[in-house]
Structure formats: structure tokens, C-alpha cells
Amino acid sequence: MVLSNIVNRMLKEQFSIVNFSNIEASLDYIYNSMPDILVFDGVTASTNAVTMLNELKNDPIFGQIPVLMIVADNFFVADWEAFFVEDYLRIRDVEKDLLDRIKLCLHRSERVVEVNPLTRLPGNIAISKQVQSRLDKGDAFALAYADLDYFKPYNDKYGFSRGDEVLKMVGRLVMNMVKGRQPVGSFVGHIGGDDFTFIMDATVAEQAAGDILENFDRIITTFYDPEDRATNSIESVDREGNKRVFPIMGLSIGIAVNIEKKFKHYGGIIQVASEMKKHAKESDGSCFRVDKRHYAKN
């Protein structure tokens, strides 16, 4: 109880705090309101309480809540794998360090965005947050949506691990070309599969798209075996299971711009970029298309 009093006193100015005397009592609150951080009293906690904490952290949804564990001054642990916590603090340091540790914990968990496991680029949730926050601020920007042409036959012929190699290369290529044109304020995400997205100032987005396509066409051939490189095509099966000859992969990019048309929602601008990408797909080989339609001012 003394500990919770100290914690409350130190944090109440800057945070809203809910106290529970044991973990059982706290779970219902956690499941319903998803707190930003948990401060766990490891000094008086039973083994059972630690097990319950670990189970909570094992759930993919709640696992992302950072946990700061307060421990006894003589606390010692041989194996940290027994504790699913992000950080710890000894009782004697609580007065001095608690506030800073909490802030650091929160910053750290903000920095850890959800990423695509293949390319380590931000994934869907991070992308939608990014787009929505720019729309909410009323920023002017271009959003591009890119995907590969003829990726499926490549995957079918060479196997998924070779397909993964291509996706990792594309992720790296898109990121470096985008950061090369606009080091600050740009964003690259991996939607999933062979779908990628990037956000930039409208003035440089087309140049970056051009860089990406030019280099993609040069690099992609090295991902084919020599005999396919020689003919510039592969034999694989189409969606109906028929044998067919497919060209070397290309990249199609659609770009939507949030200047003339003020989008309100993430879905709206993604939709336009995706339409432009479909438009780009209609022509042979790698290309990009920009939404140049005129919109009435609302």
C-alpha cells in the first residue's frame, strides 16, 4: 500500500492512474480499456500473479502494453524469460527514477510500430494511423500504392522463399528511393503480400516513382535463373491452372494527391491510389499513373 501511495503521488500530475490491489482485480479493466502502461508491484506479488501477468503479455493484443516492474532492493533473477516485462526499478530508486522510467517506457513503445515481418517496414495499422493523422492535420501530400505484375506465376514457379526474396528487395528499393528524394517527412509501408505504399510531398513523388521503376526493372532480372533471363519470360501456370508463358515481373504504381481534393478518410485516398494503380497495370511493363482528375472544391 505504501508503494501505491508513492506511485500515485508521483504520477498524478501527468497521468491518470487506476489502482488495483491484485492482478485478478485489474484484468477486467485492462481488457476493456487498454491502458498505456502497467506498473507491476513485483515486491509483494505471488508466483501466481507473475504467471497471470505473463499470460496477459502472451496475448498478441495485450502483449504490446509495456510493463514496468517494481522489485525489492535485493531482487535477483537468473533468467529474465520468466518475466514478460519491459523494464524494472528497485524500490530504493522509485522516488528518484519512476517518472522518467515511465516516460521512457511510453516513448519506447511508441517507437515500436507494428512491422511487416518480412521487410520490417511499418504494416497496415501503422500505415492507416500515418495516413489518417496527415489527413486530420490537413497536410498536402501524395500517397502512392505499388504492387508487382506477374508475382504469382514467379512464386508458383520458383517457390515462396524466392518470392520472399523479391519482396525484401522491393521493400529496400522503395525505401531507399523515397528517402533519397525526401529524407525528412516521407513514409514507406508494406501493406502485405506484394502491396507497398509510400507518402511524400507531391512535388517529389513522381520522381521517386520514376527512380523506383527504373531501378526495379534493372534489378529484377537477377532474381530469375539464367535461362529465364535469356528469354525474358517464364513458363508457369495461370489462375485456372493452365500452362502459360509470363513476362518478367514489372511494378505498377498509382498516386493520389491530397491537395486539390481534400480527403477526409484514410480509405478514400487509398481507394484513389489503388484505382490509379489498376490504371497503371493496364499498360505493359512497369509504370506509374497520377490522379490528374479535377475535383470541385467542397
Add this chain to the structure above:
Amino acid sequence: MDLQNLRVQIERIDTLPTIPKVLQKLLKVIENPKASITEIGDFVASDAVLTSRVLKVVNSPVYGFPGRISSVSQALILLGMNVVRGMLLGVSVFEVMEKAMVGLWEHSLGSAVVARIIARRKEVKEPEEVSIAALLHDIGKVAMSLKFNDDYKKILFTAEKNSLFIAEAEKDFFSVTHAEAGAWIAQKWNFPKGLIEAIEYHHKPHLSRNVPLLSSIVHFSDILIRAKGFGFAGDSFVPAVHPSVWTLLNFSDAEIREIFDEIEDSLGQSEDMLFKEE
């Protein structure tokens, strides 16, 4: 030393040193915030050691596509400027045998220039991959002289005294040549298969099964640049072109003369670009 042990020793090499004048220029290039990726790329592609370092990183499992990239410009694009700058900061220089290494450095650059000219004439899709293979063909010499410096000095001395090719003297001493040693390193560093093969068979291009054209161009360039008298590969005489290469490349005398003229022009340009005083 038995073969297994030799290979282990060679494979243990993590990084190769370059020559001092390359390092001086390198520092200027990477400290210049305005240097473009093309400028850095052209500079890296002039030095076998820097090139092998870049290819080693981009083909490492970290990036997820090992053994795929054999061109410097593609490597730099996939690594990004920050990684490239950071990686090049750690380059060191040869402290011994500097003169021999300068000769070899020029020989490697010259071979790369010739290989690019021939690749263009033969309408190879990615001429850069061919010039990189030529640039790296003697990487085994750098490795052997780094790891077995005293032995390698003896080999050079024996070769000269007995009028042997260096490869023959290497074979007498180690039972393998720099070609195999270079291929071991290339394999250890996850270089693409074709590149490994071209390094391994640059003296025996007729044995190259998967990339006969690449190996033949590297072989031919290695010899042509020696005949031109540019750089110093270590041998006091010029070896013969393997008959299979004449058949495969099928150049007329007139074409060979044109190639020599082109070499003349390109060599001048390469050196100017690299080492002009700013």
C-alpha cells in the same frame, strides 16, 4: 599446409585492405555530403576491395536476398547511402607489399575497363556485372598475400627467378592458385554463383559450365590489359588466350584493333575521373 586448413585460413578473412591512394580519395568522397550515389558507385567500382566489401554486405543474409546482387550500382541502391557511408568508413590499407599491390590494383581496374568494352560489343544485358567480375578476378591474390605475406613474397620471387607464371608458383607452393582462393572467399561472402565461377575459372574459361561467356570475357580482358602494358599482375610475361575463347568471342583482327583504341580512351578517362586533383 593441407588444403582444408588453407581454405579455412582464407575463409577466415573478413575484410581486405586497399591501397593508400584509394583510401585518401575514399575519405574525400564519403565526407562530401553532396556526393551522389552514382559518384560513390563509380568510385567503389574502381577498386576490387571496396567492391567486394559492398557485395559482401548486400549479399549477406541480413538483407534477405543472398547471392543475388553482382553489380555495385544495384548494391548501393539497395543498401542506401547511410549504410554505404558507414561501411566504407572501416576500410583499411595494406601496410606491406604496397608496390605490388598498386600494380595489382591498376591491373584489376584495367581488366574491368576492358571487360566493359567487350561486354558492350557482345551486347551483354548488364555490362556492369561483367566488368565487376573482371575487377574481382584476382581477389585471391590480395587474400593470399594478406594472409601469407612472407610465403607470397617467396612465390613472387620464385616465379620471377624460374620464369614461371605466378599461378604455377602458387600451385607448387599451396597446391591451389589465387583463382581457387578467390572463389573460396567469393563463396564465403555469398557472392552470386556466376561471379564465383568467373573468378574460379579466369585461367581455365573452357571449364566454366554455367557462365562461359562471362568467364571468357574476364579471361580475355585479363590478358588484353597485360598486353596493353597497363598495371602489373605480377607476371613478367603475357599468357596465351585459351583457344576456346577465340572461338566463343569470335573477334576479327580489325575488331581487336578497335578494342585496343577504345581501351586507350577509356583508361585515360577512368584515371582522370578517379584521381584528378580537386
